[in-house]
Amino acid sequence: MPSSRLSTVPPPSIYTFSHIFPPATSQFDFFTKTTLPLVKDVLEGQSGLLFTYGVTNSGKTYTIQGGSEHGSAGILPRTLDVIFNSIDGLHGDGRFRPVRLQGIEHAPPELSSSQSSTASFGFASAGVSLADVLLDVPLDDTDTDTTTLRLDRNHEYTIWLSYAEVYNEKAYDLFASVDDGTPSTTSRSESSAGVPRPTSTFLSVPAGNSHSKPVVLTRKALPVKPCPPSDYDASDGTPGGKYVAGLRQIRVTSAAHAKALLRVGQMHRQVFGTLANSQSSRSHALVTIKVLRVHRGERNDPTSIQTSRLTLVDLAGSERTKHTHTTGERLREAGNINKSLMVLGQCMETMRANQRAVARSLASQGGRVDTRDVKKGLAVVPFRHSKLTEILMDYFVGEGRAVMIVNINPYDTGYDENSHVMKFAALAREVCTTAPTAVSRAIPASLQQQSKKSVAGNGRSTDAVPHRRKVTISIGGRSGRGVKDEEPSDDGDDDEEPINPLVDALFDEIENLRIQLFESEMHCAIIEAETREEVIQEMEERMQQMEKMYNRRLMKQLEQHELKMDAKIDMLHRTGTIGKSAVAPRSSHEQPSEILEDIDEADEVERSIHDQGDSDAESELSDLSPSPSPLAAKGKRQQQQQQQLAASTNGSQLPAPSLRSEDEESDSIPSPSETADEHEEDEIEDWSPDEASQPRQTKKAPQPRNTRAKPAAQRTSRSSSRDQVALLVHQTEGLSIDEGIDSDDSVVVLPQKKTRTSTTAAEGKKKKRQLSKKVLVTEDEIERAAEANDGSRQLRRSVRGGR
Numbered sequence: 180m181p182s183s184r185l186s187t188v189p190p191p192s193i194y195t196f197s198h199i200f201p202p203a204t205s206q207f208d209f210f211t212k213t214t215l216p217l218v219k220d221v222l223e224g225q226s227g228l229l230f231t232y233g234v235t236n237s238g239k240t241y242t243i244q245g246g247s248e249h250g251s252a253g254i255l256p257r258t259l260d261v262i263f264n265s266i267d268g269l270h271g272d273g274r275f276r277p278v279r280l281q282g283i284e285h286a287p288p289e290l291s292s293s294q295s296s297t298a299s300f301g302f303a304s305a306g307v308s309l310a311d312v313l314l315d316v317p318l319d320d321t322d323t324d325t326t327t328l329r330l331d332r333n334h335e336y337t338i339w340l341s342y343a344e345v346y347n348e349k350a351y352d353l354f355a356s357v358d359d360g361t362p363s364t365t366s367r368s369e370s371s372a373g374v375p376r377p378t379s380t381f382l383s384v385p386a387g388n389s390h391s392k393p394v395v396l397t398r399k400a401l402p403v404k405p406c407p408p409s410d411y412d413a414s415d416g417t418p419g420g421k422y423v424a425g426l427r428q429i430r431v432t433s434a435a436h437a438k439a440l441l442r443v444g445q446m447h448r449q450v451f452g453t454l455a456n457s458q459s460s461r462s463h464a465l466v467t468i469k470v471l472r473v474h475r476g477e478r479n480d481p482t483s484i485q486t487s488r489l490t491l492v493d494l495a496g497s498e499r500t501k502h503t504h505t506t507g508e509r510l511r512e513a514g515n516i517n518k519s520l521m522v523l524g525q526c527m528e529t530m531r532a533n534q535r536a537v538a539r540s541l542a543s544q545g546g547r548v549d550t551r552d553v554k555k556g557l558a559v560v561p562f563r564h565s566k567l568t569e570i571l572m573d574y575f576v577g578e579g580r581a582v583m584i585v586n587i588n589p590y591d592t593g594y595d596e597n598s599h600v601m602k603f604a605a606l607a608r609e610v611c612t613t614a615p616t617a618v619s620r621a622i623p624a625s626l627q628q629q630s631k632k633s634v635a636g637n638g639r640s641t642d643a644v645p646h647r648r649k650v651t652i653s654i655g656g657r658s659g660r661g662v663k664d665e666e667p668s669d670d671g672d673d674d675e676e677p678i679n680p681l682v683d684a685l686f687d688e689i690e691n692l693r694i695q696l697f698e699s700e701m702h703c704a705i706i707e708a709e710t711r712e713e714v715i716q717e718m719e720e721r722m723q724q725m726e727k728m729y730n731r732r733l734m735k736q737l738e739q740h741e742l743k744m745d746a747k748i749d750m751l752h753r754t755g756t757i758g759k760s761a762v763a764p765r766s767s768h769e770q771p772s773e774i775l776e777d778i779d780e781a782d783e784v785e786r787s788i789h790d791q792g793d794s795d796a797e798s799e800l801s802d803l804s805p806s807p808s809p810l811a812a813k814g815k816r817q818q819q820q821q822q823q824l825a826a827s828t829n830g831s832q833l834p835a836p837s838l839r840s841e842d843e844e845s846d847s848i849p850s851p852s853e854t855a856d857e858h859e860e861d862e863i864e865d866w867s868p869d870e871a872s873q874p875r876q877t878k879k880a881p882q883p884r885n886t887r888a889k890p891a892a893q894r895t896s897r898s899s900s901r902d903q904v905a906l907l908v909h910q911t912e913g914l915s916i917d918e919g920i921d922s923d924d925s926v927v928v929l930p931q932k933k934t935r936t937s938t939t940a941a942e943g944k945k946k947k948r949q950l951s952k953k954v955l956v957t958e959d960e961i962e963r964a965a966e967a968n969d970g971s972r973q974l975r976r977s978v979r980g981g982r
C-alpha cells in the first residue's frame with residue numbers, strides 16, 4: 180500500500196458558518212445576533228431550541244451564563260431580561276398552568292396571582308424551603324439587558340421556568356425539593372458533592388451570604404415519557420414529543436426572581452473539576468422558558484391558550500479522556516457525555532439523509548410523492564438512543580427551530596477534537612428546513628418556490644438556497660414556520676388513502692431492524708474502540724520496555740568506556756609516557772613498539788567489550804527465544820582447557836606452552852572469536868626463544884604458517900624449543916610485577932594472547948588490569964632463554980644435517 184502511506188497528511192478542511200464571532204465580541208452583540216430572534220419567536224408563539232456545542236473548556240457555560248464582569252451576562256440572563264422587559268404590563272393571572280410539553284390545566288388557587296411573591300414561584304406548592312435559600316441570595320441584578328421587543332398588546336403572558344439536567348443518561352429536576360438538613364434519600368455524591376462553584380455572577384451564591392444550613396438535595400431520576408395524544412394534534416400522523424415526567428414548571432413574574440431561582444438550580448448541577456476545566460459541566464443542562472399566551476378577550480378559554488417554549492441547552496463538553504486524564508466516575512461521565520453527543524450527531528446525520536431521500540423522490544416524481552414510497556426510503560432517527568435526544572426530539576421532528584452555537588477553543592484542545600466539532604457543525608448545517616409534514620402531501624414546484632421565498636423573506640436566511648442553512652437549523656413542524664409558510668395543497672388526496680395495517684406493521688418491522696442494525700454497529704464501534712485502546716496500551720508498554728533496555732545498554736557502554744580509558748591511562752603510566760611510573764623504562768628502541776602493543780591490546784579489549792555489549796543487547800531483545808547460556812559454554816571450555824593442560828603436563832612433565840597466565844586461561848570465554856584463538860595458538864607453535872629478544876612488532880608481521888607441511892624433524896626441534904619456552908614461563912611464574920627489580924636490568928615482556936571480556940563489568944576491569952600487567956624478566960632468565968635458544972638452533976641444524 181505505498182499510495183496510502185504517501186498520503187498520510189490529510190487535506191485541509193474548510194468549514195462554513197453563518198456567522199463567526201471573534202473572541203472580542205461582546206456578550207450583547209452575540210445575544211442580539213443569535214438569541215434575540217428566538218426570544219421574539221417564543222413570545223409570538225413559536226418554539227425554539229438553542230444549544231452550545233464544543234469541546235470541554237471551550238466556553239459553552241460562559242456563553243449561556245456569562246462571566247463575573249459587568250456586561251458579561253450570558254444569553255440566558257439576557258433572554259429573561261428581554262422577555263420581562265417586553266411583557267411588562269401584559270402579565271396574565273396564571274389561572275392556567277402548563278403540563279408536559281404542550282398540555283394546559285387549571286392552576287391551584289395559590290398560584291393564580293399576578294403578584295410577585297414567593298408563593299407565585301411555586302415554592303409553596305412544592306412544600307419546600309426554597310424561599311429560605313432565595314432570601315439569602317442577594318438580588319443584586321445590575322447587569323441587565325434593557326432590550327425590549329414590541330408585542331401585541333392584546334395578549335397576556337405568563338412565564339414558566341423549568342430546569343433539568345441529563346447526567347449519566349438520567350434526567351433530574353434541578354428545581355426538585357430542597358431540604359435544609361433533614362435526612363436525604365440520595366447519596367452524598369449525588370447531592371452536596373455536586374454543589375458547584377459557579378463563575379458567573381448570574382448564577383453564583385456569595386460564600387459569605389450562603390445559607391447557614393447545609394443544602395441537601397433529594398434527587399430522583401425522572402422518566403422520559405411520550406406525550407399523550409390529547410396534548411397534540413395527532414391527525415397528521417406526526418408523533419408527539421417526549422417530556423420529562425415530574426419535572427416542575429415554576430411560574431416566574433420577574434427576571435430577577437427567575438435568575439434567583441436558576442441560581443438554586445445551578446447549585447445542584449453536576450460540576451466537577453477535570454484537568455481541562457476546573458469547573459467542568461458534567462451534565463447537559465436544559466433551561467426551558469415556557470410562555471402561555473392568551474388573547475385578553477379569551478382568557479377564560481383554555482383552548483385559546485398558545486404554548487411556546489424556548490429551551491437553552493448547555494451541553495457538557497466532549498472530551499478525549501486521555502487528554503483530561505479522567506478516571507473512575509469522571510470517566511463514566513465522559514463516556515455518557517460523549518455517547519449522547521454522538522447520538523445527537525447521528526440524529527442529525529439521519530435527518531439529513533432522510534431529507535435528501537425526500538428531495539430525490541420529489542425531483543424524480545415531479546413533485547408528486549406517494550406517502551408509502553417516501554416512508555420506505557426514510558431511516559429511523561435514533562432519538563431514543565440517548566436521553567438528551569429523546570428530550571429534544573420534539574424540536575427536530577415537531578415544532579420549532581434550533582440554533583446551534585459552536586464553541587471552538589483554539590488553544591488547549593487538540594486538532595482532532597476541534598475537527599470533530601467542525602464536522603458536527605457542518606453536518607447540522609445541512610439539515611434542511613423542509614417541514615416533515617410536507618412529506619405526506621404532494622408539493623407543487625410553485626409552492627416550494629413560494630416556501631423558499633417566505634423563509635428568505637423572514638430575514639433568517641440569506642443563502643442562495645434557503646433550505647440549506649449554516650449552523651442555524653430551522654425545522655418546521657405542525658405549528659412551525661415551515662407549515663405556516665405553506666399553503667394548503669390543492670390536491671391532498673394522498674392523505675385520504677386508507678391506512679393498511681399490514682404495511683404499517685411492515686414499516687414497524689423495518690424500523691425495528693434498522694434499530695437493531697444501528698445497535699449492532701454501535702456495539703462493533705465500541706468493541707473496535709476498546710481494542711484500539713488495548714493495542715495502544717500494549718504498544719506503550721513495549722516501548723517503555725525498549726526504552727529501559729536501551730538505557731541499561733547505554734549505561735553499560737558508558738561504564739565500559741570508562742574502564743577502557745582507565746586501562747589506557749594505566750598503560751601510558753606504565754610505559755612512562757605520562758607521569759612518573761614505578762615501572763622500569765624500556766630501552767629506547769623498544770618503547771614505541773611496546774606502546775603500540777599496549778594500545779592494540781586496549782583496542783582489543785574495547786572490541787571485545789563492544790562485542791559483549793552488543794551480544795548483551797541482542798540477548799535482551801531476543802529474550803523471548805531462550806538461547807544456550809554463554810556461562811555454560813564458558814564452563815565447558817574451561818573444562819576442556821584444563822583437561823588439555825593436565826594431559827600435556829602428564830605427558831611431558833612440563834607445563835603447556837603458553838604465554839598466558841593461569842588467570843587468563845581460566846577467565847577466557849568461548850566466543851565467536853574462537854578462530855582468533857586458534858590463530859594465536861598457531862603463533863605460539865611458531866614461536867622460538869630467539870624471537871623473545873626481538874622487538875615485538877616483528878612478531879606482528881605476517882608469517883607463513885603451514886604446520887602440516889613442516890618436516891617431522893623440524894617439529895621435533897620445535898617441540899624441544901616449546902619445552903624450553905614452557906620452562907621459561909614456569910620460571911617466570913611467581914615473579915611479581917614492579918617489585919624488587921632494578922629498572923636498568925629488566926626487559927618488558929608483554930602478554931601476547933588476547934583476553935576476552937567477562938560478562939560483568941568487574942570481570943572486564945580485571946581483564947584489563949591483567950592486560951596491562953607486564954611480566955618482568957631478569958637478565959639471568961634472558962640468558963637462560965638465549966642458551967635454550969642456542970640449543971634449539973643446534974638441534975635444528977643437526978636435524979637438517981641428518982636429513
Ligand SMILES: Nc1ncnc2c1ncn2[C@@H]1O[C@H](COP(=O)(O)OP(=O)(O)OP(=O)(O)O)[C@@H](O)[C@H]1O
Binds near residue numbers: 236
Ligand atoms: N469569551 C470568554 N471570555 C472570557 N472568559 C471565557 C470566555 N469563554 C470562556 N471563558 C472562561 O474559560 C473557562 C472555561 O469556560 P466554560 O466553563 O464556559 O467552558 P465549557 O465549555 O462550559 O467547559 P465544560 O464543557 O467542561 O463545562 C471559564 O473560566 C470561563 O470563564
